[in-house]
Amino acid sequence: MLEKDSVYRKRRSIRSFDVSKAIAKEDLMLILEAGSYAPSGGNSQTTHRLVITDKEILAKLEELVQQEFARMEIEEDTYKSIKNSILRSRQGNYFYDYQAPILIVVANKKGYGNAMADSAMMIQNMMLQATELGIGSCYINQLHWLDENPVIRGELLSLGLKEDETVTGGVALGYAKAWPETELKRDGNPITFC
Numbered sequence: 001m002l003e004k005d006s007v008y009r010k011r012r013s014i015r016s017f018d019v020s021k022a023i024a025k026e027d028l029m030l031i032l033e034a035g036s037y038a039p040s041g042g043n044s045q046t047t048h049r050l051v052i053t054d055k056e057i058l059a060k061l062e063e064l065v066q067q068e069f070a071r072m073e074i075e076e077d078t079y080k081s082i083k084n085s086i087l088r089s090r091q092g093n094y095f096y097d098y099q100a101p102i103l104i105v106v107a108n109k110k111g112y113g114n115a116m117a118d119s120a121m122m123i124q125n126m127m128l129q130a131t132e133l134g135i136g137s138c139y140i141n142q143l144h145w146l147d148e149n150p151v152i153r154g155e156l157l158s159l160g161l162k163e164d165e166t167v168t169g170g171v172a173l174g175y176a177k178a179w180p181e182t183e184l185k186r187d188g189n190p191i192t193f194c
Helices: 025-036 055-071 079-091 115-132 150-159
Strands: 048-052 102-109 136-139 165-174
Touching: 025 048, 025 115, 025 165, 048 055, 048 150, 055 079, 055 150, 115 136, 115 165
Parallel strands: none
Antiparallel strands: 048 102, 102 165, 136 165
16 A cells, blocks of 8 residues: 555645745756656657746736637537536636646647657656645646647747647646645546456
């Protein structure tokens, strides 16, 4: 059984950040370095990170994401989290990144079969390192869902996304306003031994 103070048991999805407390550059670099040590298919190492720390850029992305989700139609088979993003955007004040002081947008090569797996492993490494440092994190999918949206894609291209890349995910980083104390119940994710 994992130790109670194990980084795996302490990690939580933080959705409320203390923006008055900045992450030290050294800590951010440790988080990014941890991501670099994630495995990748064939050791391809093609996962690209856009590290956004500028408040104006973060605010502009929040505004554009809300605007573009609000324009989307909800179909019968719309994934529930995308549906929630659309509905919350239509209400206004939708902050897909929970107004974290740092957003790391993760991308990989279009058409690369391991793009999502490599990116997810990198994000997990970064989230675990953040937890180890007492820094909160949350996996962000909204920019992946809007990857083909011309407005969002255009903005990300202006920030350094490459034409041959697809957004595969992201991670919001910052100090938590309050770290959840209760342990998460983990009785799903079945295991079958053969």
